[in-house]
Amino acid sequence: MTEPKRPNMIPRVLLACPTSIRHKEVCEKWIEHLNTLTYINFDVCLVDTTPDNDEYFKLLQTKKVKDKSIITWRSAWDKVKRPFSVQMLADVRQEIQEYF
Numbered sequence: 001m002t003e004p005k006r007p008n009m010i011p012r013v014l015l016a017c018p019t020s021i022r023h024k025e026v027c028e029k030w031i032e033h034l035n036t037l038t039y040i041n042f043d044v045c046l047v048d049t050t051p052d053n054d055e056y057f058k059l060l061q062t063k064k065v066k067d068k069s070i071i072t073w074r075s076a077w078d079k080v081k082r083p084f085s086v087q088m089l090a091d092v093r094q095e096i097q098e099y100f
Helices: 021-034 054-062 085-099
Strands: 012-017 042-048 071-074
Touching: 012 021, 012 071, 012 085, 021 054, 042 054, 042 085, 054 071
Parallel strands: 012 042, 042 071
Antiparallel strands: none
């Protein structure tokens, strides 16, 4: 019989994505699904891109996956530096990569 792997022997992964208040329902479903994962060694990160609204960010900070807090930060959508949503998304993905 094989001994089950301990958490420190299983590679740690980061599950991360940008989100905003416009995608609140999708994000809620995503978190629900993450709670059903059988993989145990992961962290979850959400980057809030909601312009001018701290309420959604505060809500994200209260969320948990498998009783662990979600890593959160804000990425301000500067419409001068990031005039297009695809550019903002690319920048946020770069921030996530740098964090990882």
